[in-house]
Amino acid sequence: MESTTKKSYGELPESFLDKIIEGLRTRRILPHIPEKAFVVDLGCGFRGKLLSRLSGRISRGIGYDRAVSDTPSSKNIQLVPAVLDQPLPLPAESADVVTSLAVVEHLERPEIFYEETFRILKSGGVFLFTTPSRLAKPLLELMAFKLKIISQEEIADHKRYYDKKSLAAALIKAGFSSDKISLRSFQFGLNLFGRAEK
Numbered sequence: 098m099e100s101t102t103k104k105s106y107g108e109l110p111e112s113f114l115d116k117i118i119e120g121l122r123t124r125r126i127l128p129h130i131p132e133k134a135f136v137v138d139l140g141c142g143f144r145g146k147l148l149s150r151l152s153g154r155i156s157r158g159i160g161y162d163r164a165v166s167d168t169p170s171s172k173n174i175q176l177v178p179a180v181l182d183q184p185l186p187l188p189a190e191s192a193d194v195v196t197s198l199a200v201v202e203h204l205e206r207p208e209i210f211y212e213e214t215f216r217i218l219k220s221g222g223v224f225l226f227t228t229p230s231r232l233a234k235p236l237l238e239l240m241a242f243k244l245k246i247i248s249q250e251e252i253a254d255h256k257r258y259y260d261k262k263s264l265a266a267a268l269i270k271a272g273f274s275s276d277k278i279s280l281r282s283f284q285f286g287l288n289l290f291g292r293a294e295k
Contacts, residue, residue, distance in 0.1 A: 105143040105162040112247055118284075122198045123147055125283060125290050126225040130155070134193035137161070137217060139185075139210070140200030145169060145176045147196060161185065182206035187217045197226040199288075202255045211271035218295040224273070226291045231258040233287040259289060268293050 123146075130136060133156045138148050141160025148158035152171035160169075165176035179185065182204040195214050201207050214224050229237060234255075241252035259267075261280045268278050268291070277294040 105141075105164040118247070119146075119198070121284060122227045122288070123150065125227060126196060126198070127151075129223065129225050129292060130194055130196070135191070136194045136196060137185075137187065137192040139181050139195060139197040139214065140203075141165065141176060145174060147198065148174045148176075159187070182209045184209075185213045185217060189216050190219045190222075192217045193219060193222050195222070195224045195226075197224075199227055199229065201226065201228050202257055202259075203251075205256065207257070207267065208270065211267055211273075215272040215295060220295055222295050224268075224291070224293040224295075228259055228264070228289050228291075229255070230282060230287055230289050231260050234258050236287060261289065264289060264291060 127150075130151060132154050136148065136151060136155050136158045138145065138158065138160040141148060141162050143162065143164060144166050145158075145160040148155075148160050149170035151158060152174050156173065158174045160174070160176045161179040161181060162176075163178065163180065165178055167176075169176050177186070181200065195218055197210075197214070201210060204210050218224060237247070237252050237255075240247045241249045261282075264280055265275065265278055269275055273293045273295065279292045281290050282288070283290050
């Protein structure tokens with residue numbers, strides 16, 4: 098089934114509230130990214146904003162999304178168009194950190210996404226991600242379709258919502274060990290933040 102949205106996040110103008118929510122997600126993961134890491138951002142958005150923000154402290158960053166700018170912000174950042182629930186053009190055990198902010202809920206085949214994340218991480222590497230929780234669904238739909246204060250296209254494209262149990266099960270199935278998975282709620286339980294070490 099084809100995605101209902103053809104644009105990458107940030108390709109179209111973002112609302113003020115969308116920018117605030119994006120900033121809160123970014124702040125959640127920044128403390129977990131070590132200096133000089135090779136970071137792969139899956140679902141980086143059109144301009145690769147997270148990698149741009151990290152460019153001064155990481156060795157290298159590659160961002161993947163369905164459409165990306167052809168002018169990355171820094172020499173150590175590369176943006177690549179890609180479908181995220183298909184095999185990635187990266188060797189196994191190559192990334193120190195994989196990030197993915199509010200992406201997996203948009204994918205048709207999230208199991209491939211999780212398997213590829215596990216495959217490209219080095220031993221000891223870390224997967225850092227956020228996704229809306231099941232509690233968020235009615236509120237996001239209200240804000241998008243009734244109040245029209247966040248992107249209708251983004252919310253209409255959501256394929257699923259997770260709770261901690263279903264998210265942990267998906268990560269374990271992809272190869273992550275249950276004792277190396279940490280899942281926390283934030284934004285009053287409306288979002289989940291995950292940290293999974295390979």
